[in-house]
Amino acid sequence: xxxxxxxxxxxxxxxxLIQFKNVTKRFGDFVAIDNLTQDIYAKExxxxxxxxxxxxxxxxxxxxxxxTPTEGQxxxxxxxxxxxxxxxxxxxxxxxxxxxxxxxxxxxxxxxGLKREGKPKPEIEARVEEMLRLTRLTKFAKRKPHQISGxxxxxxxxxxxxxxxxxxxxxxxxxxxxxxxxxxxxxxxLMDIQEKTGTTFVIVTHDQEEAMTVASRVAVMDxxxxxxxATPADxxxxxxxxxxxxFIGDVNILHGHATRADDGYDIAYAExxxxxxxxxxxxxGASAKCALAIRPEKVxxxxxxxxxxxxxxxxxxxxxxxxxxxxTYHVEIEGGHMIKAQTAxxxxxxRRSFTWExxxxxxxxxxxxxxxxx
Amino acid sequence: xxxxxxxxxxxxTIGFLFLYLPMVILIIYSFNESKLxxxxxxxxxxxxxxxxxxxxxxxxxxxxxxxxxxxxxIASVLGTMAAxxxxxxxxxxxxxxxxxxxxxxxxxxxxxxxxSLLLLFIxxxxxxxxxxxxxxHTTFSMCYVSVVVSSRLVSFDRSLEEAxxxxxxxxxxxxxxxxxxxxxxxxxxxxxxxxxxxLDDLVIASFTAGPSSTTLPIKIFSAxxxxxxxxINALSTIMISIVTVGVISASLLSKRALVRQKREERAAEQTxx
Amino acid sequence: xxxxxxxAVPYVWLLVLFLVPFxxxxxxxxxxxxxxxxxxxxxxxFSSGWEGIRNFFAGLDFENFKFLTTDDLYWKAYLSSLxxxxxxxxxxLLVGYPIxxxxxxxxxxxxxxxxxxIILPFWTSFLIRVYSWMGILSNEGFLNQFxxxxxxxxxxxxxxxxxxxxxxxxxxxYLPFMILPIYAALEKLDISLLEAAEDLGCSRxxxxxxxxxxxxxxxxxxxxxxxxIPALGEFxxxxxxxxxxxLMIGKVLFEEFxxxxxxxxxxxxxxxxxLILIIPIVLFQRNEQKQREAEG
Ligand SMILES: Nc1ncnc2c1ncn2[C@@H]1O[C@H](COP(=O)(O)OP(=O)(O)O)[C@@H](O)[C@H]1O
Ligand SMILES: [Mg+2]
Numbered sequence: 032x033x034x035x036x037x038x039x040x041x042x043x044x045x046x047x048l049i050q051f052k053n054v055t056k057r058f059g060d061f062v063a064i065d066n067l068t069q070d071i072y073a074k075e076x077x078x079x080x081x082x083x084x085x086x087x088x089x090x091x092x093x094x095x096x097x098x099t100p101t102e103g104q105x106x107x108x109x110x111x112x113x114x115x116x117x118x119x120x121x122x123x124x125x126x127x128x129x130x131x132x133x134x135x136x137x138x139x140x141x142x143x144g145l146k147r148e149g150k151p152k153p154e155i156e157a158r159v160e161e162m163l164r165l166t167r168l169t170k171f172a173k174r175k176p177h178q179i180s181g182x183x184x185x186x187x188x189x190x191x192x193x194x195x196x197x198x199x200x201x202x203x204x205x206x207x208x209x210x211x212x213x214x215x216x217x218x219x220x221l222m223d224i225q226e227k228t229g230t231t232f233v234i235v236t237h238d239q240e241e242a243m244t245v246a247s248r249v250a251v252m253d254x255x256x257x258x259x260x261a262t263p264a265d266x267x268x269x270x271x272x273x274x275x276x277x278f279i280g281d282v283n284i285l286h287g288h289a290t291r292a293d294d295g296y297d298i299a300y301a302e303x304x305x306x307x308x309x310x311x312x313x314x315x316g317a318s319a320k321c322a323l324a325i326r327p328e329k330v331x332x333x334x335x336x337x338x339x340x341x342x343x344x345x346x347x348x349x350x351x352x353x354x355x356x357x358x359t360y361h362v363e364i365e366g367g368h369m370i371k372a373q374t375a376x377x378x379x380x381x382r383r384s385f386t387w388e389x390x391x392x393x394x395x396x397x398x399x400x401x402x403x404x405x
Numbered sequence: 406x407x408x409x410x411x412x413x414x415x416x417x418t419i420g421f422l423f424l425y426l427p428m429v430i431l432i433i434y435s436f437n438e439s440k441l442x443x444x445x446x447x448x449x450x451x452x453x454x455x456x457x458x459x460x461x462x463x464x465x466x467x468x469x470x471x472x473x474x475x476x477x478x479i480a481s482v483l484g485t486m487a488a489x490x491x492x493x494x495x496x497x498x499x500x501x502x503x504x505x506x507x508x509x510x511x512x513x514x515x516x517x518x519x520x521s522l523l524l525l526f527i528x529x530x531x532x533x534x535x536x537x538x539x540x541x542h543t544t545f546s547m548c549y550v551s552v553v554v555s556s557r558l559v560s561f562d563r564s565l566e567e568a569x570x571x572x573x574x575x576x577x578x579x580x581x582x583x584x585x586x587x588x589x590x591x592x593x594x595x596x597x598x599x600x601x602x603x604l605d606d607l608v609i610a611s612f613t614a615g616p617s618s619t620t621l622p623i624k625i626f627s628a629x630x631x632x633x634x635x636x637i638n639a640l641s642t643i644m645i646s647i648v649t650v651g652v653i654s655a656s657l658l659s660k661r662a663l664v665r666q667k668r669e670e671r672a673a674e675q676t677x678x
Numbered sequence: 679x680x681x682x683x684x685x686a687v688p689y690v691w692l693l694v695l696f697l698v699p700f701x702x703x704x705x706x707x708x709x710x711x712x713x714x715x716x717x718x719x720x721x722x723x724f725s726s727g728w729e730g731i732r733n734f735f736a737g738l739d740f741e742n743f744k745f746l747t748t749d750d751l752y753w754k755a756y757l758s759s760l761x762x763x764x765x766x767x768x769x770x771l772l773v774g775y776p777i778x779x780x781x782x783x784x785x786x787x788x789x790x791x792x793x794x795x796i797i798l799p800f801w802t803s804f805l806i807r808v809y810s811w812m813g814i815l816s817n818e819g820f821l822n823q824f825x826x827x828x829x830x831x832x833x834x835x836x837x838x839x840x841x842x843x844x845x846x847x848x849x850x851x852y853l854p855f856m857i858l859p860i861y862a863a864l865e866k867l868d869i870s871l872l873e874a875a876e877d878l879g880c881s882r883x884x885x886x887x888x889x890x891x892x893x894x895x896x897x898x899x900x901x902x903x904x905x906x907i908p909a910l911g912e913f914x915x916x917x918x919x920x921x922x923x924x925l926m927i928g929k930v931l932f933e934e935f936x937x938x939x940x941x942x943x944x945x946x947x948x949x950x951x952x953l954i955l956i957i958p959i960v961l962f963q964r965n966e967q968k969q970r971e972a973e974g
Contacts, residue, residue, distance in 0.1 A: 095873075095877055096876075097876075116876070116881075117873070117876040117877050118876050118877070118878075118879045118881055122877075123877055123878065124873075124877045126870045126873070126874055128868065128870050130868065130870040130874035132889060134892045134893055143875070143888075144877075144878030144879050147878060147879030147880055148879060177972075191874075195879070409780075409783075413779065413780035414780070416776035416777055416779070417777060417780040417784070417792070420773070420777035420780070421795060423773070423850070423853075424795070424796075424799060424850075424853065425795075427807070427810040427814055427850070428806075428807070430814060431806075431809075431813065434813060441818075444818075483687065483688045484688075486687060486688045487688040487692075489684065490684055490685050490688065494685060503688075503692070506692040506693070506696050507692070509696070510696060512907050512908075512962075514908070514911025514912075514928060514951060515911065515913065515928075516911055516913050516928045516932055517703070517911065517951065517952060520703060520931065520944060520945070520948055521699030521702065521948070522695065524699060524703060524706060525694075525698060525699040525702055540695060541695075543691075543695075544691070544692070544695040547688065547691070576680070577680060601801050604803070605803050605804050605805065608914065608928075611932075612935075622805050625805055625809070626805060626914070626917075626918075629812065629918065630917070632812070632816075633809075633813045633816065641803070641806040641809065641810070644802070644803055644806060645802050645803075648798070648801045648803075649798065649802075652794065652797070652798050652801050656790070656794050
């Protein structure tokens with residue numbers, strides 16, 4: 032059966048759950064969030080991605096009610112959140128530091144929010160038990176936070192913020208303290224929980240792989256602004272700027288001059304070299320400075336110049352990085368640019384065909400590269 | 406950036422008024438012309454003049470300073486030894502008793518310490534005088550010194566001493582050349598603490614002082630027992646001023662040292678780049 | 679050899695000047711009053727050998743302790759000391775907690791100054807700090823003049839030489855002991871815990887009750903003991919600020935010794951005071967131990 036694609040942002044009738052409307056947040060003179068407008072829809076898994084200090088935590092804290100916007104409006108389910116204190120919002124936050132109460136047991140930590148609602152005791156207990164099962168913590172219910180491991184603490188924090196079944200769950204770098212293996216397990220667990228509970232998640236991370244894995248949409252931020260919002264695949268395949276292309280994954284950037292040709296552009300990247308060709312629907316105008324972004328894995332590396340390929344450049348291998356499953360070749364092309372090409376290591380290491388100082392040809396198709404303004 | 410909330414600013418203001426207003430009032434009234442300490446009769450420094458005419462006070466002050474210097478110096482040596490034994494001494498027979506005897510005087514009521522020492526001095530036939538006060542003050546001050554010094558010793562890296570031993574120092578040399586310079590600030594604060602405690606002590610001194618060795622607190626106590634006295638106000642003002650100047654300059658000095666250290670560290674980092 | 683000297687010197691000093699005096703106090707508390715120098719009997723007489731030692735032990739008894747139970751002055755004094763120390767401790771907590779809280783919330787650049795302002799009174803004479811209240815609390819004192827001037831009262835209040843003055847004196851002089859441990863606990867408190875509590879539905883006030891207070895509990899306990907223990911044996915404050923009806927055991931001991939010259943009874947009073955103090959001291963030690971374990 033064909034699954035319908037989850038893409039409420041494409042549906043004009045869908046009402047967004049969260050609306051940032053021209054939100055600016057200043058700390059003194061410092062602008063942490065700069066005139067930001069963004070909609071987030073119910074049941075989304077929305078990831079905020081960006082370098083440290085770009086304002087991700089500040090956005091979350093404004094949603095949680097711990098900071099008030101200097102200008103602009105934040106609406107949750109259509110209601111203006113101005114003046115609504117954190118304890119009156121159907122929003123829960125999982126803190127970067129977990130913020131587990133050290134004097135309370137795991138059970139009491141999870142029950143904390145439910146008790147504030149004044150629910151009857153059996154109901155609270157049942158809900159906590161359910162959360163403990165969901166996060167696989169039943170065995171540790173009686174322990175204090177300092178008596179469990181980092182991964183377990185993180186799950187307690189998650190269970191605690193989920194217990195009240197909030198409409199919206201904010202996760203601020205929830206997996207930052209975990210090692211890689213545990214992190215991947217937990218990412219899948221998070222997606223699983225999100226699917227089961229139908230909660231809207233907004234997750235902050237500075238780990239792009241994590242964002243790509245869990246998110247329905249990714250917002251790439253820089254200096255208080257959102258640069259691009261798109262699905263993980265679009266962000267990777269169709270970045271809208273050098274910044275995004277560079278931020279997500281590895282990329283080769285060639286600066287040059289674009290002139291219209293056929294269904295795309297010819298890009299002159301060096302004096303006396305044949306121009307490179309890229310198909311695109313982007314319109315840069317008739318003739319402009321531009322940048323060509325090519326992912327290393329889309330560059331093939333061969334000993335002889337391949338026939339029937341639009342773009343081919345000769346170069347010399349300077350360095351080889353062996354990553355196990357992949358190898359990255361650093362190739363210096365004429366004119367001094369360095370281009371990375373990545374190949375899967377399908378054969379054993381000793382049978383590898385290229386080595387240092389070899390002269391090779393780099394080539395890619397006319398749809399592999401993206402033309403960006405630059 | 407955090408700012409004072411209304412509530413916190415109020416509670417701090419009231420709290421510090423409570424702590425400082427009595428002393429401020431005392432200082433103001435020390436310049437009161439009138440003998441009646443509660444009625445303001447104009448500005449005067451005559452009570453300071455009378456204070457310096459009063460031979461009994463001057464004698465008592467001299468005894469007090471002598472006792473304080475002697476006892477705090479001996480207490481610093483003994484207290485540092487005790488701290489070293491507690492932190493670095495390893496196990497030895499009677500260690501529990503030893504650490505008990507270091508901590509007990511800190512919580513012992515002064516009346517009991519004074520009484521017990523007096524009974525000892527009488528028992529062994531030691532005449533009461535400066536010597537007995539010094540012995541008494543040294544005994545409780547050394548415990549304070551050892552607490553201060555041992556907290557520094559605990560926090561500093563044992564491997565520094567081991568490095569010195571490794572480079573050929575004898576244990577004593579290692580202590581003199583490495584440990585002592587590092588714990589010196591703690592020893593100095595210990596000395597200052599012991600000195601202040603000795604200056605301050607009334608109860609233990611009352612038990613252990615002889616007729617010819619009255620200390621300043623004993624003198625003050627007998628003078629104010631019956632009511633407020635303008636001379637004592639003047640004396641208090643002098644003592645408060647000395648302490649205030651001392652504490653403020655000490656904290657400014659340590660702040661300057663901290664700032665300099667930070668600046669040097671930053672400079673070092675920059676040259677390293 | 680050097681190690682031996684290092685251990686022996688402070689050890690012997692404390693044995694001779696701390697432990698032995700206690701044994702003497704204990705021994706004299708079991709002796710009888712005598713009109714002699716020293717004013718008690720028996721004294722240990724080694725010159726008559728075994729006989730002397732046996733006579734010495736035969737002369738010891740619990741009469742002084744029995745005496746303490748018959749004269750109600752003493753047990754009243756113990757009870758009233760406990761009561762005054764307890765009330766003063768609670769008052770210190772009520773005054774000290776908001777100050778410690780305010781300090782912990784203050785901007786970072788203010789903290790060293792506030793800290794210095796709290797510690798400064800430590801270095802000024804205890805006696806002078808107590809004395810400064812005599813001029814304020816007396817009938818014609820600053821406080822009464824001020825209150826009469828504002829018209830809040832028409833008759834001067836009788837405060838000096840009452841228990842109220844003693845409470846004020848104890849709170850005033852021991853306040854830093856209450857503030858510092860509470861401040862140390864509050865300063866460590868992570869603000870995100872309070873935010874988490876609010877996030878989970880607490881108001882500011884309930885977050886304070888459910889998070890701040892429990893997490894500063896160790897500091898509160900330490901502060902209370904640091905005030906209660908020395909207040910119990912206090913002598914200067916009841917002597918200067920208290921009245922004739924203010925009964926505190928430190929004062930009783932002092933007077934028993936100097937005015938009545940009854941050394942055996944004074945010693946017995948001291949021994950009982952120590953026994954009473956052991957309980958809070960042990961509890962205090964436990965609290966410190968627990969705190970160290972929680973941190974370690
Ligand atoms: N309370 C505050 N006062 C002053 N500056 C702040 C405050 N909170 C955050 N900032 C500043 O705002 C910027 C964005 O911070 P933040 O949202 O925490 O970034 P991140 O994306 O790393 O989570 C940072 O430069 C930070 O220094
Ligand atoms: Mg952050």
